[in-house]
Amino acid sequence: MGAPLIGARIPRKEDYRFLTGAGQYTDDVTLPRQTYAAFVRSPHAHAKIKSVNTAKAKGAPGVLGVYTGEEIAAAKLGGLPCGWLITDVNGQPMKEPPYPVIAQGKVRHVGERVAVVVAETQEQARDAAELVQVDYEVLQAVADGRLARAKGAPQLHDIAPDNTCYVWALGDKAAVDAAFAKAAHVTKLDFVNNRLIPNAIEPRAANGSYSRADDSYTLYVSSQNPHVERLLMTAFVMGLPEHKVRVVAPDVGGGFGSKIYLYGEDVVVTWASKQLGRPVKWTADRSESYVSDAHGRDHHTIAELAMDKDGKFLAMRVKTTANVGAYLSTFASCIPTILYATLLAGQYTTPVIHAEVTAVFTNTAPVDAYRGAGRPEATYVVERLVETAAREMKMDPAEIRRKNFIRSFPYQTPVALLYDTGNYDATMDAAQKLADVAGYAARKKASEAKGKLRGLGYAAYIEACGIAPSAVAGSLGARAGLYEAGEVRVHPTGTVTVFTGSHSHGQGHETTFAQVVADRLGLPVENVDIVHGDTSKILFGMGTYGSRSIAVGGTAIVKALDKIIAKGKKIAAHLLEASESDIEYANGEFKVAGTDKKKMFGEVAFAAYVPHNYPHDKLEPGLNENAFYDPSNFTFPAGTYVCEVEVDPETGVVKIERWSAVDDFGKIINPMIVEGQVHGGLAQGIGQAMTEGAKYDSHGQLVTGSFMDYCIPRADDLPSFQVDTRETPCTHNPLGVKGCGEAGAIGAPAALINAITDALGVKDIPMPATPQTVWRALQQKKAA
Amino acid sequence: MAVKVSMKVNGKPVSADVEARTLLVTFIREHLRLTGTHVGCDTAQCGACTVHMNGKAVKSCSMLAMQAEGADILTIEGLAKADGTLHPMQAAFKEHHGLQCGFCTPGMVMNAVDFAARHPNASEQEVREALDGNLCRCTGYHNIVKSIVAGSKAMAGAK
Amino acid sequence: MHAFNYHRPSNVNDAAALAAKSADSKLLAGGQSLVQAMKLRLAAPTDIVDLGMVKDLAGIKSDGKTVTIGAMTRHAEVTGSAEVKKAIPALAVLAGMIGDRQVRNMGTLGGSLANSDPAADYPAAVLGLGATITTTKGTHAADKFFKGLYETALRPGEIITSVSFPIPKRAGYMKFKNQASRFAIVGVFVADMGNGVRVAVTGAGPCVLRLAEMEKALGAKFAPESVAGLKVKSDGLNSDLHASAEYRAHLITVMAKRAVEAAMK
Structure with a gap:
């Protein structure tokens, strides 16, 4: 081969x-x-x-x-x-x-x-x-989630007094309050995670x-x-x-959740x-x-981080109001809870965390998962807090992160998740090198000489992908299983059609999955086709979201492949008159160990469908297997993004000068496709931070109702990206994969806002940081 | 009001009786069943509907079919060679992973071919500016830009 | 899109007659604004008079004193024209900032002026250079052409045939784009005509407008610093999601300064 x-x-x-x-x-x-x-x-x-x-x-x-x-x-x-x-x-x-x-x-x-x-x-x-x-x-209408529970607010549904869907909490409140009481420093932020409109083309x-x-x-x-x-x-x-x-x-x-x-x-x-x-x-x-279409995000959050005098994190307290829109969309309820609060530990050893989430109905389009779904909101909370804390404590933002990194795995967070593996120093170190942080001071000087402001921001994100296992999800309220199904159909001449319950809408499964199959079977990629997206062809499927396809859908296929190889060994043993336990499979050949006796994959497939010489007493003819795979845990991709911006103080225009991203997605099947996923995620994250934001007026009219007013980034709004990866394989799936579809959208907003606030010398700025918003922030700073 | 419209599409003469309000893109997609030209917005911004009219990239959703009367229209279906060999710009998009979901792709490629024909040695920044009429939600444009720079060189070399 | 009667005259007199026939008729030039509005059912003309086959409406001529551009000349032709680039480079630059590549291949000068979108680019050049608009009924001076929001001096059935731009000593255009629509939040055209300076602003008011104070300051000394300190009043300026009146007022000064810099390059 x-x-x-x-x-x-x-x-x-x-x-x-x-x-x-x-x-x-x-x-x-x-x-x-x-x-x-x-x-x-x-x-x-x-x-x-x-x-x-x-x-x-x-x-x-x-x-x-x-x-x-x-x-x-x-x-x-x-x-x-x-x-x-x-x-x-x-x-x-x-x-x-x-x-x-x-x-x-x-x-x-x-x-x-x-x-x-x-x-x-x-x-x-x-x-x-x-x-x-x-x-x-x-x-009368109410569109702003912050006003939904106000006295006298219009009521949407009779069964939901005060427009409240639920008030939900996670974590040990008493322990968090106690830790805050003895903190040397507390960093506090109050912000909106802006509502987004997915806009698949x-x-x-x-x-x-x-x-x-x-x-x-x-x-x-x-x-x-x-x-x-x-x-x-x-x-x-x-x-x-x-x-x-x-x-x-x-x-x-394109889907992006919508x-x-x-x-x-x-x-x-x-x-x-x-x-x-x-x-x-x-x-x-x-x-x-x-x-x-279902919209995304739309949180109002008050977040606090408690530290000791050396910048060691002691506790985090988060209070969020999530605007779910007028009705509950299919997965609306779990996004600001299960997929949000559980991620608030980030990459850090913060020992106690408490989050309270109030979901409210408003006279707006329903809100549901949009690329990242809860995890961008969580990352924004954590990484804005951490960067702000570093500035307040006069510490280097990378150092405060390193001081608090989790380094021992598996790691049980105080917000329910069990991280199986990770290496946050590796991605941080690589990102700093890629971003040439060492040369930043000189670049900042050069910008200042031109009358421009320069800023640098980090985001060290973590996400939980391949939501699982079904039993745990069920105990948390899921009304569906979270496994995936795959079927491998070997044709009599040895070519292969694979049916997957994952769905590709840009992710390139037809290629990535074919690589996995061809690699396992030792066949040319051309001999493998992937079929998806039709309930009459696919036995079952939970579909594609939450960066789950390779980790869950890919593993289901691997499980089915294992069955194909196991059956093939039995057939080969019969044909080669050897013991099944002596048959080895590699490079498309079933071989008797230690000999040169072998049968090609195609020969075995042919024997299965033309079973003239066949172990009929032990085996059915045919070579077709399926598998369902229910993971034992989430996967935990993580990484560090470094963003460097230059701001024109006269106009408020922000130019992204450098974007460096180092992700750890575990094993990577096709780096070209993975890089493409990162680029796309970054673009949407940058969009959230700089150009995008759904705006309803007080009457509930959508002011940003077309591309004329809602700006998804164009080519000249974005930089070329420098991307790299580090590999810490996932410990609980056979491919060692974690998923890569959402990372960019999760990590980018915090990195960009951290860079802009650094450039402007302000504590916070609302997203999207449009030129007008940036200009205003500078005017306010001047006035203060 | 019904009108008769005639034009050449991908080298072949076509004509039909259509309602006057028929957009060029509707004529291409619904009447000719050439569904590679897409519609992604209603405000002339996404560019998924881009075709060539007399060699220039235009948005087929923003003009009446009647405005193309007598014109030479090239759609994405007419770009590759008859034997299926990809046009150098199409090949560059494949080589550099310049597409993901594929929906904006025909418009991107058609605009890129027109642009590259006029600017064979464009820089990445010039390519980015030339994409002001095309939206992509998947790629972050990074690989589209790389594809077009490479495709432009390949087109110049193929001349 | 609502149904309509479609007409395709071959000469401008027939076009004018057809357009005058129905009160709810519309002239179709490139269609880059009109077809959009019709698609969104915001405009529903009973009759469309397509100027696409009308002869002699497109073309660029320069005689050393003026550049005359036919009404049906596409933006792409203006931005790419060697004559325009030589005579009035700022006009070529401006035409290259309209819409996007594909729009510029269809959109026309006459269509843009007749539509008089408050955020369109061309009006800034027409007013900034003091151009003359020639129509089927005579001529209009730029200063008397733009009347208000989507309103011009054109009478029903009157068709723009060409626009003559006096060649300035130097000129510059700076546009601050709306990120989403790419229309001008503020666009400032500055022209040193030799016998005076004209400054026209688009995007900031109901239609393009001139700034007398800046013209005076630049007339005294054509240099960026002449306008850099001039604060524009925000009263009456447009205010929307993307830019408040205050921000627009501020941007006018910044863009004017940069337009002067561009003109001096």
């Missing part, structure tokens, strides 16, 4: 179709007798629906059907479920208000679905949607079709997890038998396809995406 495949920069197998326009995204699927849906959406953040008049719309050209909340209720379509039950500090379950697929009697955010029009063409559907007359009684789309032939449905949908989508839709909303619904997530143009969830549109097009006996397609335009 040639060079090893694990660790090789193999160009992607999926690229050819994307580069030639041959990709198949949901909107590219047009079925025979296709019809098109357009949704009527609420222009108000909070209103009673007094009446909906559809007569005019029904009579418009090309219109086939118009449906409102009334028809949905009559059809007994259930509300959208939430997949994680959080139990509050008083032992009560969180408040779960109904989340109808089309509004029933009341709307609670701008963009909420009020009616749907289905017509022969998309323009006809949109023309007719304008003719649906809705009589609203507009109510492919807008959401769904195309439902019903077949009378076998009373079944097919839904094409831009989704990160088609099996989860099907399970939620059939079992909890539509009451359909699962085996009668096929969900296909074809090529998906396509994990079951959305009302998906249910409506599926249901309507049976009403009309024709397929119904809906594709969001970008304006709809802004008001109807």
Whole structure:
């Protein structure tokens, strides 16, 4: 065999179709007798629906059907479920208000679905949607999470007094309070982790079709997890038998969390396809995406760090209000709790930590997981506190981190997680070298000579990926398992098709997973194809989010491969007339140990399917195995980012001069793809810190409702990145992998804000630190 | 109002009766079923719909099909050679991992080909500025920029 | 997009007649603003008069005193024009900052001026250079052309055919972009015409406007320091999510100073 495949920069197998326009995204699927849906959406953040008049719309050209909340209720379509039950500090379950697929009697955010029009063409559907007359009684709205529990605030749901979904806590409060009481120094910050809008470049789309032939449905949908989508839709909303619904997530143009969830549109097009006996397609335009996709983040946090006189961390106290929007989206409840507070130890030995999280409903789009999901918020808390503490204590920011690094593993944090392994000094040292921190002082001088301000900031993040194990997640409230499934199908001639429950929407699984399989089997990568995204092909799957695919989905495949090799050994032993225990498998050959007797992988596969000479008494024919893998723990990627900025004090413009990232993702399968994931994550993290922020006005109108006002970074907003890795293999999966998809988005905001505040000489600055915000901060500093 | 529109797309003459309000991108995607040209926004910013009209990159979502009357349109489907060999810019994107989910990719490549034809030796900074009409959410642009710099050189070399 | 009647005249007189026929008709030049507005159903004209096939509306001519640019000339042609670069480099620079590459391949000078977006770039050059706008009904001096938010001196059915820009001694344009839309938060065009200085600002008010105080100061001495200390009043300036009136006022001074620097290079 040639060079090893694990660790090789193999160009992607999926690229050819994307580069030639041959990709198949949901909107590219047009079925025979296709019809098109357009949704009527609420222009108000909070209103009673007094009446909906559809007569005019029904009579418009090309219109086939118009449906409102009334028809949905009559059809007994259930509300959208939430997949994680959080139990509050008083032992009560969180408040779960109904989340109808089309509004029933009341709307609670701008963009909420009020009616749907289905017509022969998309323009006809949109023309007719304008003719649906809705009589609203507009109510007062509350959009800011900090105001949701204020006296007299408008109430969204009858079952959730004070707009409170839950108050939840983690950690030993008494111990934390005691530690604060004897601290030599306390650093305190009060900030907002800004609301973000994911903005995958492919807008959401769904195309439902019903077949009378076998009373079944097919839904094409831009989704990160088609099996989860099907399970939620059939079992909890539509009451359909699962085996009668096929969900296909074809090529998906980015997800970043926003396509994990079951959305009302998906249910409506599926249901309507049976009403009309024709397929119904809906594709969001970008304006709809802004008001109807699940948003991310939106925390208000007061955070404190207690230290002794030498900068050793004694305790951390965090109080967060999480704005979950108008309804609970699929995983909304676990993001600001399970995926947030558990990460507050960071890379440090802080002995006691207490976090209290209050989740509130507001008249805004639902908030759920967005790249990083809870972990960027946690990292922002920890790394802003640590950097600020260093400045207040007049310590070097790298040294205060080193003073507190965890160095002994496994390490049990005070916030429930057990870190299996890590080497934080390694990534810190490498990042400092890569960033040429030693040369920073000279660069700062040079900037000052030009009238510019220069700043440097660190973030040493940790994340928990591959959320697991199912039993633990279940005990914490998860209403789903968190394993993954894989199937390896060896064809008679020895080529291999692998079916995975993970879903690729940019991550390159078709290449990375093929490398793993080809490496294990000793076959050329070309002989291995990866299939994903179709419930009719894949046995089951939990999908892709939380950087779980290689660690969980990849391991499931490895487990199935182990079974293939084990069976192959039995077949080979028979063919070679040797004992099974003497058969070794390597480089695509089954060999009798210590001899040159061997059978090629293809020969064994052929024997399995043409079993003329075959151990029929011991084995079934065929070579096809599957496996489910439920990890024993999370994986814990970690790393250090160093950001250096130059600020133009006249305009407030911040230029990122250098970005150095050193990550520890454990073993790396394809470094080219991993680097790409880091770049993309960094861009979104930089976006959060510098350009992005969803803004609602006091009436609940989304002010940043398009690319004209919500700025996702462009090429010339970003620097070239210097990235590197260190490898501390994960101890509890066979590949030693940890996951890399979210790291950049998790670590970047704190590093950038640490750099900007350093340049400006201010304690804090709100995100996004736009030129105006930076300029204002300088004006305020001047005035003070 | 129905109108007749005629143009050349990827070298082949096409004509159809369409509603006057038909956008060029709708004509390409729905009438010609060339779905490689994508729609990612409704404010002319993402550039996923970029095609060439008479050799220049334009946003097909921001013009009526009628504005392309008589024009020569090139879409992503027409870029590779007939035998499937990738155009040097496509090959550079593959080589340098300039794409992830692939949705912005056709627009990126079409803009890049037009840009590179006019600026064969562009620097990374010039490439970044030339991408002001294309949004990518996956790559952070790092590898797109590398791809275009390399693709530009390859295009110049292939001449 | 709402349905409309589509017209494609081949000469400018027919175009003007068609445009005058219906009160809710719109002229379609490059379409980079109009098609957007129609797509978002913010504009719903009954009739579209497409100028794309009208002859003799595009082109660039220079006679040593003025540069005349046809109304249907695309931004990319202006920014790439050797004649413009030689005669009024700041105008070529400005055209290269409009929208993005693809937009510049479609968008036109006439379309931009007729639309008079408060944050568009071209109005700054037209007013900053004191250009003359020629239409099917006569001419307009720049100083009397821009009337307010999306409002110009154009009458119904009147079509811009070309714009003549006097060649200045030196000029500069500086734009502070809205990060998201890339329109001007503030764009300042400064032109030393030899017999006086003109300073035009886009993005800051309902339409492009001139700054008399800066013109006077620069007329006395054309140097960055002449404007660096001049504080602009924020009263009446635009204020939005991206920039308050105060920030805009401040940016006008900074951009003016930098435009002068650019002009002197």
